[in-house]
Amino acid sequence: MTAAFVDQATTLRSLAASQRRATVIAVTSGKGGVGKSNISVNLAIKLAESGQRVALLDADLGLANTDVLCNVDLNWNLSHVISRKRELKDVMQEVPGGFFLIGGASGLAKMAELTDMDRQRVVDAMGELESQFDVILIDTGAGISANVLAFTRAADHVLIVTTPEPTAITDAYAVAKVIVRDGQDRKMSLLVNQAQSADEGRAVYERISRVARQFLGVGLFDAGFVYADTNVPMAVRKRTPFVLSAPRCAATQCINQLADRLQTDRPARGSGETGGFFVRMSRWLKI
Ligand SMILES: Nc1ncnc2c1ncn2[C@@H]1O[C@H](COP(=O)(O)OP(=O)(O)OP(=O)(O)O)[C@@H](O)[C@H]1O
Ligand SMILES: [Mg+2]
Structure with missing residues (x-):
């Protein structure tokens, strides 16, 4: 292989990697x-610990x-992005735990x-931001408002x-x-x-997914469960996420499992594969 050809292949691979689009996951309720x-x-x-570049948008x-x-x-x-005082990229901040946080606009009615x-x-x-990150998580807030729907529309997976x-x-x-009535696929x-x-956990999943299949005609993937664990409220009081303050607790193990499965199905960086994170996830998320 000539040096020029190797250079070209490397450039193409890094181009594919740089253009890869983050998977956007809206976390809602x-x-x-x-x-x-x-x-x-x-x-x-x-996800950040496993080598993914992760942003969380509150x-x-x-x-x-x-x-x-x-x-x-x-x-x-x-709020500063919306009022055009700042760009989104200037608002995000790396936080303990190794991901980038974009804060929400608390208290502004x-x-x-x-x-x-x-x-x-x-x-x-x-x-x-999509070319800079592997995963963008959106914490949408609760309820069914126009804002929440807009964020679920912008996501690959809810x-x-x-x-x-x-x-x-x-x-x-x-x-x-x-979400279904909104026409969101x-x-x-x-x-x-x-x-x-x-x-x-399984019984709750089965109950909701059965009703969704029967009355909405859609399948809900089974993302598993997280144990009720007193370490969670304790961590909230300490203002330290529980995976850091209680790395071996039951809730942490559940989050580990969720993250491991996401990681397993992610294509290797630079493989040139784009999108489809959760398409592959369907192999493990039971429907
Ligand atoms: N697995 C768990 N075990 C025990 N307590 C938990 C668990 N998960 C959450 N909690 C408790 O529930 C409270 C609410 O959690 P959290 O703030 O993450 O909910 P939320 O859905 O984001 O709420 P909101 O709708 O107000 O945004 C937390 O303060 C925590 O103490
Ligand atoms: Mg919340």
Whole structure:
């Protein structure tokens, strides 16, 4: 092989790698307080530990708090991007755990409902980050608002978080329904947080997925479960994500499993394969 040919092949490979688009995962729920932000932050850390370039966008525009969970003070956040004071890339900050956080706009009531143009601006700005990261997680906040729908539309995959509580289950189904009715052809998966046992996690998944198949005609992937674990609220109080403060606890092991499976199905960096992260995930996410 000539030196020129090797150079050209290397250039093509690095070009393919640089153009590869991040997989965007929206973490959402119907009911509030089910654990979206904790799952997002801790999953971001585990994916980053495994060598992925990870960004977490806190898109909970009324009650953003991932900065509190990560114990960082952010000078700038999404509100500054929307008001055009800052670019998205200038707002993100590397946080302990090795991922980049883009803070939400907590406490700004007017941010809770954006105009279509504002929303488009955030989504466009996200597009600019896609070549810099392997995974972009979006913590959308709870409920079924226009903002949440805009972020699920911008995602490749929607991870719906529920707990085993009947109210959370009903609301998780309602979110899936609204996404389907919105005409979004998104892959959706269900993660059962705060499960008392693997059996409980599985039963909740089966219940929701059965109803979704029957009444919405869609399959929900099984993203597994996370144990109810007292280390989680303890970590929140310490303002240290539980995968860092309690690396061997039951909840951490569940996040490890989720991250490992995502990692396993990711193509090797520079392989030239684009997108399709969760297409491959369908091999392990049971439907
Ligand atoms: N696996 C778990 N085990 C025990 N407690 C948990 C678990 N996951 C979350 N919690 C508790 O639930 C609380 C709410 O979690 P979190 O803030 O992540 O939820 P959220 O869905 O982001 O809420 P919101 O809808 O308000 O944004 C946390 O303070 C934590 O103490
Ligand atoms: Mg939250």
